[in-house]
Amino acid sequence: xxxxxxxxxxxxxxxxxxPFLYKYVRRIHTGWxxxxxxxxxxxxxxxxLPVTANGDAVMRSVPWVPSLGISFDLYIDGLSLLFALxxxxxxxxxxxxxxYYLSKHKEKLNNFYVxxxxxxxxxxxxxxxxxxxxLYVFWEITSISSALLISYWxxxxxxxxxxxxxxxxxxxxxxxxxxGFSLLYVMTGTFSVRVIIANVDLVATSSLFLPAMILILxxxxxxxxxxxxxxxxxxxxxxxxxxxxxxxSATMVKAxxxxxxxxxxxxxxxxxxxxxxxxxxxxxxxxGSISAVRQKDLKSILAFSTVSQLGMIMSLLGVGxxxxxxxxxxxxxxxxxxxxxxxxxxxxxxxxxxxxxxxGIIDHETGTRDIRKLGGLMTLMPITATVSLIGxxxxxxxxxxxxxxxxxxxxxxxxxxxxxxxxxxxTWGIVLPVLAWIASIFTFLYCAILFFKTFTGKxxxxxxxxxxxxxAPFGMLLSPIxxxxxxxxxxxxxxxxxxxxxxxxxxxxxxxxxxxxEQFYVNIYHWHGxxxxxxxxxxxxxxGTLLFLTMKKWSQSxxxxxxxxxxxxxxxxxxxxxxxxxxxxxxxQMTGMLRDYFLYMCTFIVLIIGYTMIRYDAFxxxxxxxxxxxxxxxxxxxxxxxxxxAVPFINNRIxxxxxxxxxxxxxxxxxxxxxxxxxxxxxxxxETVSVILFMLVFYHLPDLRKEKxxxxxxxxxxxxxxxxxxxxxxxxxxxxxxxxETNFTSIAAYFIENSKVLAGGYNIVNVxxxxxxxxxxxxxxxxxxxxxxxxxSLIKLRLKGxxxx
Amino acid sequence: xxxLMSIIIGIIFTVSVYLFLSRSIIRVVLGxxxxxxGVHLLLITMSELxxxxxxxxxxxxxxxxxxxxxxxxxxAIVIAFGVTSLLLVMVYRxxxxxxxxxxxxxRGSADE
Numbered sequence: 055x056x057x058x059x060x061x062x063x064x065x066x067x068x069x070x071x072x073p074f075l076y077k078y079v080r081r082i083h084t085g086w087x088x089x090x091x092x093x094x095x096x097x098x099x100x101x102x103l104p105v106t107a108n109g110d111a112v113m114r115s116v117p118w119v120p121s122l123g124i125s126f127d128l129y130i131d132g133l134s135l136l137f138a139l140x141x142x143x144x145x146x147x148x149x150x151x152x153x154y155y156l157s158k159h160k161e162k163l164n165n166f167y168v169x170x171x172x173x174x175x176x177x178x179x180x181x182x183x184x185x186x187x188x189l190y191v192f193w194e195i196t197s198i199s200s201a202l203l204i205s206y207w208x209x210x211x212x213x214x215x216x217x218x219x220x221x222x223x224x225x226x227x228x229x230x231x232x233x234g235f236s237l238l239y240v241m242t243g244t245f246s247v248r249v250i251i252a253n254v255d256l257v258a259t260s261s262l263f264l265p266a267m268i269l270i271l272x273x274x275x276x277x278x279x280x281x282x283x284x285x286x287x288x289x290x291x292x293x294x295x296x297x298x299x300x301x302x303s304a305t306m307v308k309a310x311x312x313x314x315x316x317x318x319x320x321x322x323x324x325x326x327x328x329x330x331x332x333x334x335x336x337x338x339x340x341x342g343s344i345s346a347v348r349q350k351d352l353k354s355i356l357a358f359s360t361v362s363q364l365g366m367i368m369s370l371l372g373v374g375x376x377x378x379x380x381x382x383x384x385x386x387x388x389x390x391x392x393x394x395x396x397x398x399x400x401x402x403x404x405x406x407x408x409x410x411x412x413x414g415i416i417d418h419e420t421g422t423r424d425i426r427k428l429g430g431l432m433t434l435m436p437i438t439a440t441v442s443l444i445g446x447x448x449x450x451x452x453x454x455x456x457x458x459x460x461x462x463x464x465x466x467x468x469x470x471x472x473x474x475x476x477x478x479x480x481t482w483g484i485v486l487p488v489l490a491w492i493a494s495i496f497t498f499l500y501c502a503i504l505f506f507k508t509f510t511g512k513x514x515x516x517x518x519x520x521x522x523x524x525x526a527p528f529g530m531l532l533s534p535i536x537x538x539x540x541x542x543x544x545x546x547x548x549x550x551x552x553x554x555x556x557x558x559x560x561x562x563x564x565x566x567x568x569x570x571x572e573q574f575y576v577n578i579y580h581w582h583g584x585x586x587x588x589x590x591x592x593x594x595x596x597x598g599t600l601l602f603l604t605m606k607k608w609s610q611s612x613x614x615x616x617x618x619x620x621x622x623x624x625x626x627x628x629x630x631x632x633x634x635x636x637x638x639x640x641x642x643q644m645t646g647m648l649r650d651y652f653l654y655m656c657t658f659i660v661l662i663i664g665y666t667m668i669r670y671d672a673f674x675x676x677x678x679x680x681x682x683x684x685x686x687x688x689x690x691x692x693x694x695x696x697x698x699x700a701v702p703f704i705n706n707r708i709x710x711x712x713x714x715x716x717x718x719x720x721x722x723x724x725x726x727x728x729x730x731x732x733x734x735x736x737x738x739x740x741e742t743v744s745v746i747l748f749m750l751v752f753y754h755l756p757d758l759r760k761e762k763x764x765x766x767x768x769x770x771x772x773x774x775x776x777x778x779x780x781x782x783x784x785x786x787x788x789x790x791x792x793x794x795e796t797n798f799t800s801i802a803a804y805f806i807e808n809s810k811v812l813a814g815g816y817n818i819v820n821v822x823x824x825x826x827x828x829x830x831x832x833x834x835x836x837x838x839x840x841x842x843x844x845x846x847s848l849i850k851l852r853l854k855g856x857x858x859x
Numbered sequence: 860x861x862x863l864m865s866i867i868i869g870i871i872f873t874v875s876v877y878l879f880l881s882r883s884i885i886r887v888v889l890g891x892x893x894x895x896x897g898v899h900l901l902l903i904t905m906s907e908l909x910x911x912x913x914x915x916x917x918x919x920x921x922x923x924x925x926x927x928x929x930x931x932x933x934x935a936i937v938i939a940f941g942v943t944s945l946l947l948v949m950v951y952r953x954x955x956x957x958x959x960x961x962x963x964x965x966r967g968s969a970d971e
Binding site: 645647652656675680681682683684687694695702707710711714718721724728729730732736737744751752772774775780786787789790793800801802805809810817819822830831834838841842844845848849 | 860861862863864865866867868869870871872873874876877878879880881882885886889892893896897899900901903904905906907911912913914915916917923924925926927929930932933934936937938940941942943944945947948949950951952954955960962963966
């Protein structure tokens with residue numbers, strides 16, 4: 055265990071201590087203890103910055119299950135360090151915020167912080183793991199802890215619904231991803247990402263390339279709330295706001311982004327990869343931004359906005375993967391998209407975190423998040439309003455904030471696509487920049503709605519539950535202020551990120567493209583001159599403003615009024631359909647009637663054996679080796695058949711027993727004909743005792759009635775029984791015929807020779823029963839004894855209190 | 860002889876399966892009784908029939924019928940007898956407790 059390993063699992067270790075701290079140190083808010091871990095981790099991870107900036111990486115290995123090739127390997131390069139810093143940095147701010155947000159007296163803080171620390175540790179494990187199985191383990195812990203956090207207020211129905219939904223969707227994706235990882239293992243023989251990337255030819259030439267890619271992408275798309283799996287994210291907004299800010303804006307939803315970036319060196323350069331990711335990302339972008347406009351709840355707007363921004367980053371990763379096709383790192387034309395993705399990833403984490411926190415503050419101070427009830431808060435909550443304005447302007451892509459820079463890069467990347475001349479972009483490529491541009495208009499629009507509906511207009515105190523609306527305490531404001539300042543700093547001086555974080559992350563996403571010793575050189579400009587991207591931004595602002603000003607006209611339309619996402623309906627009806635369908639299936643098949651179950655069994659036995667006989671051509675009949683039929687055998691046979699067939703038709707119980715007894719005695723007769731004196735003797739005795747027993751019991755039973763069943767059932771019963779009988783006949787004929795073809799002789803010779811010599815008996819059957827195979831006989835006696843005890847207890851024993859019958 | 864026996868066994872199986880599928884619990888017990896006859900006959904038929912004397916060494920014959928299936932059937936008869944009698948008593952108790960011999964009325968309660 056190295057220091058890095060201890061750092062990764064430190065949140066888990068602290069999580070063990072939290073319940074004790076909560077129980078025994080009641081005076082101090084538990085969050086203060088928790089705060090130490092992400093803070094120390096953040097500082098610790100900062101110490102890796104010089105390493106990755108030089109293009110180096112850190113690898114620490116601890117074996118876990120060496121025989122299966124699973125080891126707890128941690129790997130720090132530019133990409134994982136970027137994520138680790140986001141997780142620990144925003145984690146620190148979120149814990150700080152939660153200390154002020156969650157009441158020490160009303161909330162179960164022990165649960166909250168245990169889940170949050172579990173999540174934090176799992177997330178660090180996801181981004182630092184080099185081993186795919188370890189990555190998967192941490193991935194599922196994030197799903198579980200996320201569901202626990204969403205259902206933190208578990209007495210609310212909506213919380214448990216949201217948790218359940220997010221669990222189903224992300225676990226579905228997680229399992230697909232595990233399938234994809236297994237396929238990668240099949241192709242390469244290793245779970246290490248590093249080794250797989252080094253042997254990427256094995257993957258690229260394999261026929262499993264596409265299945266593995268799609269399965270892994272399913273995992274990434276479900277986790278990162280991509281279309282159409284985005285539906286869980288808006289419902290996850292029932293979680294406490296610090297959770298929404300942390301999980302559902304900055305970290306967990308970016309796990310899918312991380313995964314796609316991480317496996318880009320494996321799958322990048324393929325046309326399927328390019329088109330799937332770009333189109334899914336752009337669809338998510340536009341669907342999320344359009345849906346966000348229709349929401350009335352602050353957190354729902356932010357949720358859909360997260361969906362759309364994640365789609366934007368995803369599409370950039372898809373477009374950027376062409377760098378592998380050209381294998382050219384120098385040409386900024388191909389790598390701009392990756393640059394934009396990494397840069398926007400950082401930007402989004404900063405402004406979305408601050409926006410969730412301000413939404414939480416508004417909720418906390420006014421008691422509502424409904425934008426129809428809010429308004430005119432600017433003068434009451436000036437600091438919150440300022441931080442929100444900065445975050446929203448950055449999200450809308452306005453200068454001079456960081457969102458403007460990444461949006462410009464986004465447009466540049468999307469416009470560049472049309473010039474690639476590969477993957478048939480010349481026919482469909484133009485779709486990408488157009489979709490991106492339309493989505494940006496809607497992004498601008500919902501940002502405007504968020505700000506102006508909340509902070510300007512008329513203050514409506516009569517609609518609010520809280521009487522005195524005022525600014526939040528400073529502690530609660532601290533985290534959003536820090537994030538807001540970062541938005542401004544990264545906006546004004548973007549190049550402080552370039553060397554430290556963006557370049558190493560790009561080198562990690564695109565390894566092998568650069569010559570050894572070469573590095574990406576990134577310089578993010580504010581001013582490019584009057585080029586197409588600038589006009590696109592101006593167009594976004596102009597049309598967005600126009601749409602916002604004319605909102606009154608189109609806000610009455612059905613489109614605007616329906617808040618529900620159509621995919622929610624599909625999910626809900628699919629869910630209910632599965633439950634109803636399985637109920638119907640169970641009810642149809644599990645009737646509770648023995649007859650039906652017996653019918654299933656007989657039918658399947660007949661079908662399976664019949665199929666096998668036909669499939670292997672197993673039916674045979676042998677007329678050579680038969681024993682001769684004695685003339686009196688015909689009489690016995692006819693009598694037996696008549697007596698057996700008569701049984702179902704007899705409606706008098708005594709007659710039925712006698713006829714069945716006759717069949718038994720005829721069987722004894724057959725045993726005599728077959729030279730089996732002991733059998734005949736036993737059969738006679740047993741049959742006699744059985745008939746007496748039947749007589750005794752049947753005396754107390756009702757008379758056999760005529761069967762009252764529908765003729766159709768009767769027909770089915772008849773068909774099935776005849777099928778079973780025919781099948782038995784065929785099997786026995788075939789077994790006899792095929793058995794005499796083989797050269798195996800019976801072991802009877804041994805018994806006949808040794809019965810006298812070894813056991814000293816003349817009756818071979820009896821010698822077998824008590825000497826050669828005596829164990830069978832002993833257990834048979836046991837069976838008889840148990841049956842006797844069973845009979846006695848059935849007759850004698852009664853449950854206390856029940857009537858004796 | 861084996862072909863004749865196979866057909867007889869088939870008929871016994873047909874009748875016992877048909878009895879199993881009936882509503883009356885008594886018929887089901889009769890079905891088990893007949894089914895065990897069918898199985899025993901099948902066991903003895905699958906050895907080579909009538910190729911010698913009964914398996915008693917003091918007869919001094921040249922060849923004997925196969926004694927092993929006879930031993931197996933003997934065991935099976937006793938076990939079938941034990942099971943059938945237990946089943947019979949169980950049917951008797953069921954009838955006394957529930958006052959019906961109709962299997963459709965005896966099926967599990969609806970809320971199961």
